[in-house]
Amino acid sequence: MQQLIQLIMVVVILLITGCDKTPPNQLEKIKQKQVIKVGTLVGPSNYFQSQRAEQGFEYELSQHFAQYLGVHLQIVPFFSLTELFERLNSGDLDLAASGLSYHPLREYRFGPSYRTVSQKLVYKQGRVRPRSFADIDAPIIVIEGSNHALSLEKIQYEYPSLEWQTTNNLDEEELLQAIIDEEIDFTIADSHTLALFRRYHPNVSIGFSVTQTDHVAWALRDDHDDSLYALLMPFFESMNNSETLYALEEKYFGHINEFNYVNTLAFVEASNDTLPKYRAWFEEYAGELDWRLLAALSYQESMWNPRAKSPTGVRGIMMLTQPTAKQVGVTNRLKPEQNIRGGAKYLQKLIKRIPKNISQPDRTWFALASYNVGWGHVNDARKITKQQNSDPDSWAEVKKRLPLLIKKRYYRKTRYGYARGDVAIQYVDNIRRYYDALIWLDENGALNTSSDK
Template sequence: MGKIFTVILSALALLLSACFQEKENDAKDTSIELSERDLNEIKEEGVVRVVTNYNSTNYFVYKGTPMGYQLELLQEFSNYMGLKLDVTINNDLSTNYRNLKKGAIDIIASNLAATLEKNDGIRFSEPHSFSRQILVQQRYQPDNGNTGNREYNKLIRNQLNLAGETIYVQKESAYAKRLRNLAQEIGDSINIVEIADYEVEQLIGLVASGEIKYTVCDENLARVNLNYYPNLDVETAISFPQKLSWAVRSTSPDLLNVIDNWLISFKKTARYNQIYQKYYLNKRSVHLVDEGFHSIKGGQVSDFDEMIKEESNKFNWDWRLIASLIYQESRFFPKVESWAGAQGLMQLMPGTADRFGVVNPENPRQNIRGGVEFLKWLDERLESRVTDPEERIKFVLASYNVGLGHVLDAMNLAEKYGKDPLVWENNVDYYLLHKSEPKFFNDPVVKFGYCRGEEPYHYVTEILERYEHYKNVME
């Protein structure tokens, strides 16, 4: 009843103050000064900042791996551009549009219906896909008792029958606009309730449970959700096929041009087809959300989340960072052993395990405790050199992978060649990466000799990137 009460209150508030809200939002929009950030500024920073929505198709974490249709498209685009991808999640379209205009983000990567009327500082890209808008309604009440007795509802098949009905949609979405146009077309009123705090899939869930009667979403997403809610009906279209696009600022024409050209080419590739089929057509993929290790439903990264939290808290480390490291080391398999003899979740070498009292490296608790203590030991030895905690964690991670001595060598090389020995990216990491070259491993300032630096170089980057994804979706 709590959800129903909340939705009803929201509906009443929004219906009674619709005109006021519209005027207020218009005033807010006109007061926002459009950022001039475009492709040159993005390239200069080396980072493209993107927001997407958190749901079971666009962006989520499954068994420790960040996944999603939009995420994979974004990864392909950022790799093509040679840019670092900074992904955040926000399901509130109003906030996303404001942040886009202000320059806090560069792209809204979602299933946005491209319209000609969005001329308030927003431009839509070449479509990444196409879909009709579908009325989502309940065929029958969910049979939680498995009695087999079902009472089927009368379904709307003719759009004229939407007259006088109340339909809940995401605020500022193309669905609300389409319903307003449809009301004009049928010559009757449709009560449209725009909900700011609910993402499309949450509204679909409310229809499935019977807490609201109708919502609208894209057909491809609607059919994915039939796998989770078989009591739904998604056969009534309320639009022709529409272009689904990304959004950028109108003051970023160069960025838009690059995105458009890339999408035109990329959609012709087998890789694009693979991504689309994986999230919208593959029956195995759509059932991932039913499993415990899905960030949306199960809320777990692994079987060992509680252990990781408990051991990390002893040293005030963020458990999500440790989880990302464990994924990198062992993919959460506690009995794995490397060719070099490293064992367990955190791949402890025998000498390290002995030093930190790990009697049985295959014991998850012991292994995690030993690994975290080793990280703390490394942190203490680097603390007097690299005083910035956020910067120091990169040095600690690299040391965990390749050894503290090689990292100290790379710091000495950075200082010798005029780089900052206390900054990782584009400074110390460069010399660790190239420490396999005779020019560097034979240098007098190097004490620990040859190092194949490619692995620790990517190790730090991948752990921190995954950590950012974990922070997006995990408390």
């Protein structure tokens, strides 16, 4: 009997202590599992699988947050915004990191804003440009549950006859493609998504801005659990203070801020009409380089014109100087095969010259800038960057200092003196845009592969 009483007391004590135990909060659950689950929409500005690895602005930003927490990242990709929100609501995700902008009608907790975008009314070049919703004469198609749909709900009060529909079957890039294919007449896209898409589809045009400044932030469930939410502010503060956030912005969006319709259209046309004549040589002599990078460099230099010539005597499809041509074994700069082989060899030499502690893709961007203004001037800009207590091995940081080489108070203290560093920045940005476009065109089977050398 005594043993039975003792057993009952033990059970009661366990029940009492069990009742007093507070269930773990969200952060504690993450720490226990050593994994944070982040949902994102698949796309070029969020998350995508390249031939080498997973990439994307939101993906890398989430990686940094996982490291900040001391846990592993589990990225959960979605093709539907509705499904993303459903999984977030169910508790299956810790947060949504997908370029989402704050809206007061959304029943979520948004972290600190780390980017701003604007919503653009989009149509295909060739139709009369709409300058307001009063000019819209066909339905606007937007993604179900998106901020674009919320904007249209509000605008409907001012324009009651406005026609618009939502879809859950297409993502933002597919809607833009539907504009190109003339399957729909109008859609609304965020400015950064549109800028990425227009690199290879210049016929997508902007009618007008629907919003001016939307604040992009991560979304969490509004369940009164502050444990994870409370860490977002110090995390983004550390990302800003270390300029890591700026470096990520530059990596994915720094080269797409400017858009020129005529130049982009000419590039896309030349990719199909002119590039096939020389593609085999770009592929043959690229070596460890991506042949599409070599081709992008060549287009920036000569627009794939084998007889191109500058006033300073630089010549050929890769625009080699006479001393450089001699250095890389080119005897006739007007012969495109020789010139491509020499340009590839020279770029490879430049990349090898970049300090080994500089990682990719920054090594390539430094090398491209050196192809334009010379490694000496680029290294001068790195020294200025270091003097200003920033990272000389970061292209994002050195990019800010290269324009200083046109100012006497800076270049007079450098080894190699004056240089058009501002031109070098534009030069690298252009090549990165062309390179991005060639990757997309190639991987989507949109490049003409027939050659006629």
